[in-house]
Amino acid sequence: MSAYAVPFEKYHGTGNDFIVVDADAEAVGDRAAFARAHCDRETGVDGETFDAAAASGADGNPGRRGADGVLFLSVEERFDPTRVVMTLVQPDGSTATMCGNGARVVARWAHDRTGDREFMIDTQAGTRRASVNADATAATIEMGEPTFDPRWVPLARDEPLIDEPVEGLTVTAVNTGVPHAVAFVDGGRDDPDGIGAVDLDAVAPPVRHAEVFPEGANVNLAAVVDDGSGDGPAVIDQRTFERGVEGETRSCGTGAVAVVAAARRLDLIDGDSAVSRPPGGDLEISVPDRGHATLTGPVAREYGGTLPADPR
Numbered sequence: 001m002s003a004y005a006v007p008f009e010k011y012h013g014t015g016n017d018f019i020v021v022d023a024d025a026e027a028v029g030d031r032a033a034f035a036r037a038h039c040d041r042e043t044g045v046d047g048e049t050f051d052a053a054a055a056s057g058a059d060g061n062p063g064r065r066g067a068d069g070v071l072f073l074s075v076e077e078r079f080d081p082t083r084v085v086m087t088l089v090q091p092d093g094s095t096a097t098m099c100g101n102g103a104r105v106v107a108r109w110a111h112d113r114t115g116d117r118e119f120m121i122d123t124q125a126g127t128r129r130a131s132v133n134a135d136a137t138a139a140t141i142e143m144g145e146p147t148f149d150p151r152w153v154p155l156a157r158d159e160p161l162i163d164e165p166v167e168g169l170t171v172t173a174v175n176t177g178v179p180h181a182v183a184f185v186d187g188g189r190d191d192p193d194g195i196g197a198v199d200l201d202a203v204a205p206p207v208r209h210a211e212v213f214p215e216g217a218n219v220n221l222a223a224v225v226d227d228g229s230g231d232g233p234a235v236i237d238q239r240t241f242e243r244g245v246e247g248e249t250r251s252c253g254t255g256a257v258a259v260v261a262a263a264r265r266l267d268l269i270d271g272d273s274a275v276s277r278p279p280g281g282d283l284e285i286s287v288p289d290r291g292h293a294t295l296t297g298p299v300a301r302e303y304g305g306t307l308p309a310d311p312r
């Protein structure tokens with residue numbers, strides 16, 4: 001194991017948790033191996049080692065061993081607003097072009113380092129404006145314009161995939177920075193026969209790897225519990241099986257935007273905003289007819305320490 005110790009900090013956004021590394025201060029030779037080792041839920045980074053007991057669990061998200069990915073970040077303060085270059089390496093070693101919750105964590109991490117509240121985040125899906133609220137307990141990120149265009153999802157066909165059967169689920173395919181399949185189910189999290197009763201680890205992988213998705217897809221279950229026709233925004237319960245994590249995460253930001261975009265496309269909700277309720281906490285999403293979607297939700301720092309650069 002390498003003696004070189006990499007400084008890191010652990011953050012999460014509604015339970016979607018990330019190891020954050022300053023890319024300008026680290027010498028991780030093999031980022032995929034680093035992510036595979038330290039994100040492992042059984043043997044990866046352990047908060048107990050870093051006196052994290054006090055920091056984890058306060059918002060209902062139990063501090064869990066491992067992570068949903070490693071964010072390698074580079075801050076460029078010479079710009080106004082401050083720019084942060086973001087790279088997400090996922091637990092399977094793959095690099096994701098965008099991560100909604102990860103970008104919200106980036107805004108909070110950059111605030112903790114610079115005191116700024118507005119940022120431009122350079123992702124592989126494009127540059128995204130981000131901000132933290134006054135006490136930095138929540139962050140908002142621009143998410144680009146969701147697209148159902150088969151060339152951009154991408155799909156191995158020429159027509160959009162809207163509310164059609166794919167490997168046992170009826171799905172709508174949309175790209176919100178990464179490819180998503182959204183399947184609406186009956187019954188929210190409070191319904192014993194609803195979304196919580198589905199064996200996601202069984203039904204998701206066939207869709208995740210379906211031939212119609214040449215780059216794979218994240219798989220979301222969604223249940224509309226309030227269509228927004230009364231007071232207040234629509235409310236949609238959500239669960240996500242994430243590509244690159246290859247399992248269910250406590251929340252998924254690009255997935256939350258995908259769910260609201262699909263709900264609007266299928267005319268399941270009124271208005272252009274909604275609250276998504278993944279297990280890890282509530283996310284506020286707006287998906288206007290044109291222009292950037294937005295994603296807002298809580299962010300928290302769990303603990304920090306150092307990890308071996310080469311974990312083998």
Ligand SMILES: N[C@H](CCC[C@H](N)C(=O)O)C(=O)O
Nearest residue numbers: 096099100101178252253254
């Ligand atoms: N697993 C996703 C990337 C991370 C998305 C998720 N963590 C989010 O908050 O958007 C993919 O490979 O397509």
